[in-house]
Amino acid sequence: MADADTAASKSYQADVAQPKEPFFLKGSNHLDWGLKNRLANIFNPESGRTVMLAFDHGYFMGPTSGLERVDLDVVPLTPHADTLMLTRGILRTCIPPTYTGGIVLRASGGPSILKELSDEEIAISIDEAIRLNVAAMAVQVFIGGEYETRSIHNMTRLVDMGNRHGIATLGVTAVGRDMARDAKYMRLAARICAELGATYVKTYYVDDGFETVAASCPVPIVIAGGKKIPEADALQVAHNAVQQGACGVDMGRNIFQADDPLAMIQAVRKVVHESFKPSEANEFYLALKKEREEQGRS
């Protein structure tokens, strides 16, 4: 039998209004609870930013440098990432299910580096994404590419599937080899992804006018790291991007191909979450690298 409710007076606090907290992430205030909860597992609610560790490259490049042994070389980095961006094959085989950060699953694929890269299809079912408990699905969008329309259609179908279940969609702008990587292109590509429903968008940083790319995109932008460059330069790029409106980085090669990947990901965190200046972050990187070398680095 249920207990009788005998309290003489109750604390309804009728004079205290219920808080109406806006959601911390750009353009996301009107999303449903589940989607917001998943986004809060990608972006840190305190800084509003994310360090996504991207190592999905094998889906078209095979075992590229730094990803030959994900189990040995990348898994140790994962505690320092807010989110992992990867394929379902690597997720199932290498990532311990005890990992509690966000999972952003590569959801498109098809061609290898030997073929026309824009010729992609959706490469996952929504059942599988739900089964893997992912926070977001990532799809390549090839604006100006040979299969531009199909890649957009892949994205809009994933947006429809994801929205039904509260799973975010990351529109990944893929720039063809012969295209200009400038602000004009990034504005066009990012805006198309956002207009057609992407929950957030990945672009590349551009030196001239990146703030216009971020400002004209109504959803959060994260930047890819791109080809490996010196660590100090990669930290500078990450710094510039977040200071000019990016909500974080989705960085792969500039972390897992760094001289010391474990030190590098921690330095990137300092830039993204603690707004370290690039020089401070580089000093942090070099000091950590030295310390680890002295300890015989693992």
Ligand code: R5P
């Ligand atoms: C590339 O197609 C993949 O989606 C990568 O996740 C992305 O490019 C980020 O990796 P990186 O920083 O190496 O460019």
